[in-house]
Amino acid sequence: MNTRTPSESSSQDRIQWMRLSSCLLPLAQPISDAKVLTGRQKPMTEIAMLFAEIETRDGHRGLGMSYSKRAGGPGQFAHASEIAPTLLGEDPSDIQRLWTRMCWAGASVGRSGLAVQSIGAFDVALYDIKARRAGLSLSKLLGSQRDAVRCYNTSGGFLHTPLDQLKRNASASLERGIGGIKLKVGQPDCAQDIARVTAMREHLGDAAAIMVDANQQWDRPTAQRMCRIFEAFNLVWIEEPLDAYDYEGHAALAAQFDTPIATGEMLTSAAEHGELIRQRSADFLMPDGPRLGGITPFLKVAAQAEAAHLNLAPHFAMELHIHLAATYASEPWVEHFDWLEPLFNERLEIADGRIIVPTRPGLGLSLSEQARRWTCQSAEFGTRG
Numbered sequence: 001m002n003t004r005t006p007s008e009s010s011s012q013d014r015i016q017w018m019r020l021s022s023c024l025l026p027l028a029q030p031i032s033d034a035k036v037l038t039g040r041q042k043p044m045t046e047i048a049m050l051f052a053e054i055e056t057r058d059g060h061r062g063l064g065m066s067y068s069k070r071a072g073g074p075g076q077f078a079h080a081s082e083i084a085p086t087l088l089g090e091d092p093s094d095i096q097r098l099w100t101r102m103c104w105a106g107a108s109v110g111r112s113g114l115a116v117q118s119i120g121a122f123d124v125a126l127y128d129i130k131a132r133r134a135g136l137s138l139s140k141l142l143g144s145q146r147d148a149v150r151c152y153n154t155s156g157g158f159l160h161t162p163l164d165q166l167k168r169n170a171s172a173s174l175e176r177g178i179g180g181i182k183l184k185v186g187q188p189d190c191a192q193d194i195a196r197v198t199a200m201r202e203h204l205g206d207a208a209a210i211m212v213d214a215n216q217q218w219d220r221p222t223a224q225r226m227c228r229i230f231e232a233f234n235l236v237w238i239e240e241p242l243d244a245y246d247y248e249g250h251a252a253l254a255a256q257f258d259t260p261i262a263t264g265e266m267l268t269s270a271a272e273h274g275e276l277i278r279q280r281s282a283d284f285l286m287p288d289g290p291r292l293g294g295i296t297p298f299l300k301v302a303a304q305a306e307a308a309h310l311n312l313a314p315h316f317a318m319e320l321h322i323h324l325a326a327t328y329a330s331e332p333w334v335e336h337f338d339w340l341e342p343l344f345n346e347r348l349e350i351a352d353g354r355i356i357v358p359t360r361p362g363l364g365l366s367l368s369e370q371a372r373r374w375t376c377q378s379a380e381f382g383t384r385g
């Protein structure tokens, strides 16, 4: 018989040590989407990862991550370094309370954007600890719906890639067991977009799952015209046809066209996603856990999306999102990017169009030696046991 009182049986463990690392992951070649072709951004050459490693008095360890592209990495690291001491001595199980505590610690710089992205690295690490301590994968800790989640390839379909190579990349992805192919569109010359999508549909056949992503580069009239033209291509979705914050414009497209509209990856808080859901701006919602502040806000977004009967397709960071996608009621699509693979010792398995949800405890990830070599800045807090 268990004679312990509830307070005695609750966790007495405490956070005693943390390390933050800023790691610059180089990309094999400069990456261009429509934002580069319209002159708004430079080609992407690296990704700035923010890793949080947390250790407790009882010896439990967790790894969390956040990231930024093109700019913001040093800022995320600096903000995370400022708020880190607020976690020392706290119960690692009280994740909701600690998220709120970190948010208040940096309240004057807001509840979205870079401030919450810094929180995200800690939040993911705290969930990793909780799942590891339970001896469960993160998806099992949260309550899994499935053992594998369908996935699609994005990295082969960027705009710097010539058409012949695009076709070869798509075929290679499908042969590898990836379930769908995403093409970047949104070029200044719409005819080129149409030509690439037409060629890909012919190349892969009618049954292939194909998505397109305009990365916010159409104005409303152009989006209207392109969505109408793309209706004939039986696409899985049309992604970010408009500015990420044009809730009304996306809602109008979603209401008019049979092809589902996907958006949400650029939003950086649960509140912003709530507005997207309230205005019915997306058929596929694309939350990004690190970008909106970690697993805690992601779960709030997913709960709202599920209640609104939306489809889900988390953006980027498949190593984290595979676990979160496994818990959603209807089967999401997970974005397969192999870019982050060198950072970890483990690899995700793919079979029959799906990523297998890892069964290792927690996220099932450990930092590689390569990730340590790419680390340009780190800071430690507290003392190690």
Ligand SMILES: [Mg+2]
Pocket (backbone or CB within 6 Å): 213, 215, 239, 240, 265
């Ligand atoms: Mg996208």
